[in-house]
Amino acid sequence: xxxxxxxxxxxxxCKAGQHCKAGGKAGGNPCAAxxxxxxxxxxxxxxxxxxxxxxxxxxxxxxxxxPCAVKGCNPGAANGKCGAKxxxxxxxxxxxxxxxxxxxxxxxxxxxxxxxxxSDSSLSGxxxxxxxxxxxxxxxxxxFATAYPxxxxxxxxxxxxxxxxxxxxxxxxxxQPMAAEPLDWSGESLAALTAYMGKVQAQFAGH
Numbered sequence: 712x713x714x715x716x717x718x719x720x721x722x723x724x725c726k727a728g729q730h731c732k733a734g735g736k737a738g739g740n741p742c743a744a745x746x747x748x749x750x751x752x753x754x755x756x757x758x759x760x761x762x763x764x765x766x767x768x769x770x771x772x773x774x775x776x777x778p779c780a781v782k783g784c785n786p787g788a789a790n791g792k793c794g795a796k797x798x799x800x801x802x803x804x805x806x807x808x809x810x811x812x813x814x815x816x817x818x819x820x821x822x823x824x825x826x827x828x829x830s831d832s833s834l835s836g837x838x839x840x841x842x843x844x845x846x847x848x849x850x851x852x853x854x855f856a857t858a859y860p861x862x863x864x865x866x867x868x869x870x871x872x873x874x875x876x877x878x879x880x881x882x883x884x885x886x887q888p889m890a891a892e893p894l895d896w897s898g899e900s901l902a903a904l905t906a907y908m909g910k911v912q913a914q915f916a917g918h
Contacts, residue, residue, distance in 0.1 A: 797867075797868065797869060797870055797871030798869065798870065798871075799871060801869070801870055801886060802870040802871055802872060804882070804886060804892075804893050805866075805870060805872075805879055805882040805883045805885075805886055805893055806872065806879060807876060807878070807879060807896070808896055811896060812897065813878065813896075813897070813901070813902050813905070814897055814898055814899050814901065814902035815902070816899060816902065818906065821899070821902055821903045821906045821907075822903070822906050822907055822910065824899065824900070824903035824907075825903035825904045825905070825906050825907025825908070825910075826907050828841075828900060828903055828904050828907070829841045829842055829845075829904065829907055829908075830842040834885065834889065834891060834894075834900075835885075835889035835890060835891045836889065836890035836891045837889065837890040839888060839889045839890075840889075841884065841889075841904070844884075844888060845911075848911070848914070848915060851915055852864070855912060855915055855916075856912070856915055856916035856917075857916075859875070859876050859877040859880070859912075860874045860875055860876045860877075860879075861874055861875070862874045862875075863875050863880060863883075865883065865887065866879070866880065866883055869883070869887055870883065877905050877908055877909060877912070878896075878901060878902075878905040880908075881894070881901060881904050881905055881908060882894065882901070
C-alpha cells in the first residue's frame with residue numbers, strides 16, 4: 712500500500728481508503744490539485760532574495776544600455792520606459808533663450824574647464840557624468856559627426872526638437888540622462904562644456 716503524502720489536505724481519508732495512492736483507479740491522485748505540497752515548493756519562485764527584485768526595473772541594470780541612445784534605456788522617461796511623449800515644458804529648459812549671448816572667456820581655459828567638467832559627476836542628480844556614457848569616444852551616434860545644428864533622435868523623441876545646437880545638446884544631456892537642472896545659459900560651465908564637446912566632435916568626425 713503506497714504511503715500518503717503527509718502534506719496532503721486529504722491525508723486523513725488516505726488512511727481509510729488510500730484514495731491518494733499513486734496509480735489509483737481514477738488514474739492519479741484525486742487530491743493532487745488541492746495539495747500544496749504535491750508539486751515543488753510554491754514559494755520557491757517567489758523568494759525575495761532569489762534574484763534582484765529591482766533588476767528588471769533598473770534602466771542601468773545592463774552595461775549595454777546607453778541612456779543617451781535612441782533605443783536604449785532612458786532613465787528619465789515616463790515610468791522608466793523608453794519612447795515617452797515629448798515634454799514641451801522640459802523643451803523650454805533646453806532651448807536657447809531669446810537674445811541668447813553665450814559666455815565668452817579665454818578659449819584655452821574654457822577648453823581645460825570643459826574637459827574637467829566632462830568627468831564631473833557632481834553636475835548630475837544621479838551620479839552620472841558625461842564620461843559615464845561617452846568615455847573614450849563611446850556612445851555617440853553616427854550623426855554626431857555632422858556639424859551642429861542637426862537633428863538628434865533623443866532631442867526629437869524626448870523634447871520634440873527638430874534640430875539642436877551643440878550647447879542645447881549639452882543641456883539636454885544635463886536634464887535627461889543626468890537628471891539635473893540645465894546649466895546657466897550665460898555661465899562659464901555651459902560655455903566650457905560646449906567648447907570641449909566641439910573638440911570631441913571634431914575628433915569623432917576625423918577632422
